[in-house]
Amino acid sequence: MQKKIVSELNPNVSVDCVIFGFDLEKLNVLVIDRGENQLAENVRLALPGNLIYNNENLEQAAYRVLEELTSLKDIYLEQIGAFGDPNRICKEADRAWLQSIRAEPEARVITVAFFSLVKMEDYMPHAASFAKNAAWIPANEITDLAFDHYDILQAARNKLKEKIKIQPIGFNLLPEKFTLSQLHKLYESILDKELDKRNFRRKVQKLDILTQLNEKQEGVPHKPSELYKFNEEKYQEITQNGYDNFGF
Amino acid sequence: MQKKIVSELNPNVSVDCVIFGFDLEKLNVLVIDRGENQLAENVRLALPGNLIYNNENLEQAAYRVLEELTSLKDIYLEQIGAFGDPNRICKEADRAWLQSIRAEPEARVITVAFFSLVKMEDYMPHAASFAKNAAWIPANEITDLAFDHYDILQAARNKLKEKIKIQPIGFNLLPEKFTLSQLHKLYESILDKELDKRNFRRKVQKLDILTQLNEKQEGVPHKPSELYKFNEEKYQEITQNGYDNFGF
């Protein structure tokens, strides 16, 4: 009696997405609100995620789920890893919630987590499906989330920390035009430590992957900053010749 | 109609293990032979792996499966990630093989891969269960494996490369007492590039995590080398004070 593989939900495997945004001040994370009013906020909030279909790969599933829940699409996702503790679904509120949305709410689920970096301005989330709301929350203000999502978030932050030491992915979080101070703040937010301003600027300039736009910030109540943009071509050129030290 | 979670195999989730060993010359990988004589060797070989039980976490499952198939136990496993392409089971030989060992051979399976480093001398594998044989194979001689195991192996090697630049995990691959040349060769095998001998030795010595044993190699047809051992206490001490630059 062998089951044919069809496009049906797999009750045992889900995907979750940690989407980072940067509001030019601090790191934010996209969370959905499950909207059960009687619950405290921290247990209502969850990472966008859901079960996968049997005919899609993990990354596709993550894209789909993310778009279904938050309307975000066309963003690059990178895998963090699998989270599969048998009692990752132990909180009562989580169990109750699953009862309301899953066909097999008691099934053992392992989840594969992904993360991404987006420009917050480009991706204003709109909640849909079982997400009653979708919103950016400052990463440092999150103290708990549904299921094991808080652990996943921490793993994502660590992964991001490691990755940004090697690749200049931070630019994905910034608007097209940005100042060196904004970039500086971004690195400090991600690495969670202070970086000397002059040393940081020297290092960035040595990388030689920024184009100075000869435009200045406007409307700021202080000396306006030069604007820069990320130079993708230059970056390709450099990395193709085997350079990979973008460390901070 | 809700299913009770019991200790049964989950048909949709498996674990696979990439176990690295070092024979003082080159990097080896532990593979099992599925032993179907009519098949070419490269498709007979696979990473040790199998479905998980619903009541165990992913790491426990990996330990259990590894021990069941190869008799190796008590080793530290680190997750590589999840591999879940819907057609990762596309080769005819693999499908046929699954028919013979699985209750639901056509089920969609996503696998979570782990890797580990062991001292080859301590872990002479003995095949069991559906593994007809378990053996160390030089990593560079492997050109193909069952399922997507070759991809998993490559991912493991990359992970190892990244990790060894940050943590001195290489010592797990060496015998208790080892020479600097052996350590040197190990790093060259993993990083897949030559390292200058004197610079390498200088760097290791600056790390200050080796204890010189004041013993020499015996029975070698050349000047015998000094023997060293890894100094765990020193390492703890250093890392606890927030030092993390073990890069090569």
Added chain:
DNA sequence: GGTCTGTGTGTCATTTTTACACTTTCAAAT
């Protein structure tokens, strides 16, 4: 005693890192 083979060692030039403080420019308030 000679040969073979891997061991073990030092220096110098260059690059990278770290620590550190003051002047400039604009907007807003007076």
Added chain:
DNA sequence: ATTTGAAAGTGTAAAAATGACACACAGACC
């Protein structure tokens, strides 16, 4: 018009890390 506040922008010197490079030594074996 002047002052004030707030972030932008800039240089240097000392210390540390890196990279390139060549030859004498010790033991095994013949």
